[in-house]
């Protein structure tokens with residue numbers, strides 16, 4: 001079977017072959033999942049939001065303007081859904097903190113030390129998950145999805161310069177995490 | 189030359205420094221231990237990030253998404269039919285209420301008129317229709333039918349409001 005472009009698949013879906021949409025899902029599922037997991041820092045939430053994003057984008061396909069790349073458009077949906085999910089979560093945590101005066105802070109999402117005894121790639125992914133969500137997003141979009149700073153700026157809705165600053169800061173922050181968790185030997 | 193700033197380090201790695209500055213930085217790295225160590229650190233982070241792997245989503249997401257989509261399409265369709273039904277109920281209700289109103293006031297609309305002849309004619313006809321309805325179905329039946337129609341009308345308004353609320357959500 002010949003390799004269809006994103007646009008060809010979208011045309012086919014819009015012509016009524018709804019099942020072709022699963023080709024697009026297969027194409028983007030792992031990358032979008034990586035972005036979500038690193039931003040949400042939770043695998044179950046990431047999978048749930050990812051499914052919602054695919055459903056949302058299916059019904060929004062008609063409004064997709066072909067000037068942009070599908071990937072940019074889709075990652076925008078993914079990024080915004082993650083931000084929405086996070087703001088809901090934070091509100092919930094704040095409410096819980098108001099109702100129960102808990103002494104340990106549920107906002108810190110730190111990973112127990114013992115979990116860092118896995119494969120290198122998994123360790124790295126856990127270290128990235130330690131970063132604030134916008135750092136994790138920029139690092140994932142830049143390195144894993146190989147997007148340009150310009151494309152990233154469209155996805156997270158900020159200036160190109162801001163993306164560069166975020167990228168610089170997230171590298172330094174990752175370095176911090178690695179040294180804090182004593183992962184230099186394992187990773188560097 | 190001073191030590192490099194964080195931004196300069198990063199731009200060096202991303203190859204974004206203008207040639208002159210790049211050259212100066214390279215020269216500085218040979219002279220300054222501090223900066224060359226920092227560069228090595230950042231470069232190792234950079235290459236570490238280059239080789240990162242994507243996270244694998246559990247199997248079967250295609251099927252569950254396509255199922256969700258199919259369910260949503262079906263739901264939307266049945267909601268549309270339901271909404272159409274409510275709208276027709278609403279219009280039938282309005283028609284009947286107008287009919288009843290006309291029935292109630294018939295014969296009284298033109299007690300005094302500019303044009304006596306026409307008024308008389310209309311009043312006479314409506315009086316006849318009224319007595320015909322009265323004879324054929326009876327006032328009681330008509331009244332209960334009227335009440336039922338009012339109830340239908342109120343119900344359809346309730347459904348429309350509910351629908352509007354869910355749309356807004």
Ligand SMILES: [Zn+2]
Nearest residue numbers: 191192220223
């Ligand atoms: Zn120096």
